[in-house]
Amino acid sequence: MSVSVKDVAALAGVSVGTVSNVMNRPEKVSAVVAARVQSAIDDLGFVRNDAARQLRARRSKTIGMIVLDVRNPFFTDLARAAEDRAARDGLSIILGNSDEKAERESTYLDLFEEQRMHGVLISPFGDMTDRLHRLRERGIPAVLVDRTSTDDAFSSVSVDDVAGGNLAVDHLISQGRTSIAFVGGPLGIRQVVDRLEGARAAAAGHPEVSLEVIITGALSVIEGRAAGNAILARPAGDRPDAVFAANDLIAMGVLQALNMQGQLHVPRDIALIGYDDIDFASAAVVPLSSIRQPTALLGQTAVQILLEEAADPALAARQVVFQPELVVRESTFSPDRAAARPNLPESSLER
Numbered sequence: 619m620s621v622s623v624k625d626v627a628a629l630a631g632v633s634v635g636t637v638s639n640v641m642n643r644p645e646k647v648s649a650v651v652a653a654r655v656q657s658a659i660d661d662l663g664f665v666r667n668d669a670a671r672q673l674r675a676r677r678s679k680t681i682g683m684i685v686l687d688v689r690n691p692f693f694t695d696l697a698r699a700a701e702d703r704a705a706r707d708g709l710s711i712i713l714g715n716s717d718e719k720a721e722r723e724s725t726y727l728d729l730f731e732e733q734r735m736h737g738v739l740i741s742p743f744g745d746m747t748d749r750l751h752r753l754r755e756r757g758i759p760a761v762l763v764d765r766t767s768t769d770d771a772f773s774s775v776s777v778d779d780v781a782g783g784n785l786a787v788d789h790l791i792s793q794g795r796t797s798i799a800f801v802g803g804p805l806g807i808r809q810v811v812d813r814l815e816g817a818r819a820a821a822a823g824h825p826e827v828s829l830e831v832i833i834t835g836a837l838s839v840i841e842g843r844a845a846g847n848a849i850l851a852r853p854a855g856d857r858p859d860a861v862f863a864a865n866d867l868i869a870m871g872v873l874q875a876l877n878m879q880g881q882l883h884v885p886r887d888i889a890l891i892g893y894d895d896i897d898f899a900s901a902a903v904v905p906l907s908s909i910r911q912p913t914a915l916l917g918q919t920a921v922q923i924l925l926e927e928a929a930d931p932a933l934a935a936r937q938v939v940f941q942p943e944l945v946v947r948e949s950t951f952s953p954d955r956a957a958a959r960p961n962l963p964e965s966s967l968e969r
């Protein structure tokens with residue numbers, strides 16, 4: 619039976635990624651580890667899969683893309699921008715939805731390997747870097763989108779979600795809110811964890827401000843509505859005066875619950891800010907403040923990097939991080955000025 623990279627990694631006591639680096643990026647590996655890996659390669663008689671190099675010669679004209687949730691307009695906007703950039707080079711995109719499940723993510727990665735994709739773009743749910751090393755061994759590069767790479771062997775294009783969470787809560791505090799609820803989850807999603815980290819950092823600078831966390835089972839309208847109803851079920855004195863939703867779908871759900879029940883007025887009684895600034899945010903029944911991500915730029919940049927790495931596998935990996943932007947609309951006006959524009963720089967006001 620043929621010896622695989624995983625066999626070499628197991629014998630050398632290193633990760634598949636390290637074996638890949640010894641063969642492709644030896645400058646990233648210490649001499650001691652390199653010697654240990656080389657010894658395992660010799661002992662096992664491992665032969666590099668030269669088909670990978672031949673694969674590059676017959677590279678397909680299709681890019682595989684895996685996103686967390688196709689129901690979320692953020693990801694369809696991201697995929698659309700990637701598709702437009704790919705088309706400029708005569709390539710197409712096949713879009714897969716992991717639905718925030720590691721097993722579905724793995725199924726798509728298997729499919730993209732079998733189909734010998736030109737490359738793979740992935741907004742990851744699980745930890746799949748070993749899987750991406752195996753793709754690379756087959757001559758298929760991968761770029762992480764909307765998430766920094768924990769393995770510096772792979773490029774990534776993302777947004778600083780810690781800064782985004784900080785922006786959101788800092789804005790609520792500047793509007794006079796002091797009892798803030800972060801609503802989002804599951805915490806297996808890196809973007810949620812980073813936004814919560816930023817929210818906590820903003821609140822930490824204000825002893826008069828409390829920040830509670832309401833974890834949801836998914837980043838969906840339904841989960842947001844459930845969280846909104848849970849807030850309404852509390853006694854009047856035990857409700858937050860502001861909600862920072864981990865994304866706009868959660869915010870839409872919270873807004874629906876509050877509007878349907880009618881007890882709490884947004885923003886007079888409770889301010890509400892989301893994340894992503896999807897098109898529905900500005901069209902909501904109470905125009906939603908949000909943290910805007912440069913979604914199109916994310917998609918275009920990810921494809922650009924993938925094409926460069928497909929053409930030159932020796933290129934060093936790059937971590938590109940963009941900054942989010944605060945967009946202020948009616949849903950976060952200060953309580954005493956709910957009918958007026960907030961006292962913020964004109965530049966951050968969304969018309």
Ligand code: RIB
Nearest residue numbers: 686692764809837865894
């Ligand atoms: O699905 C996870 C969330 O992270 C999306 O709403 C979008 O904000 C992405 O960055």
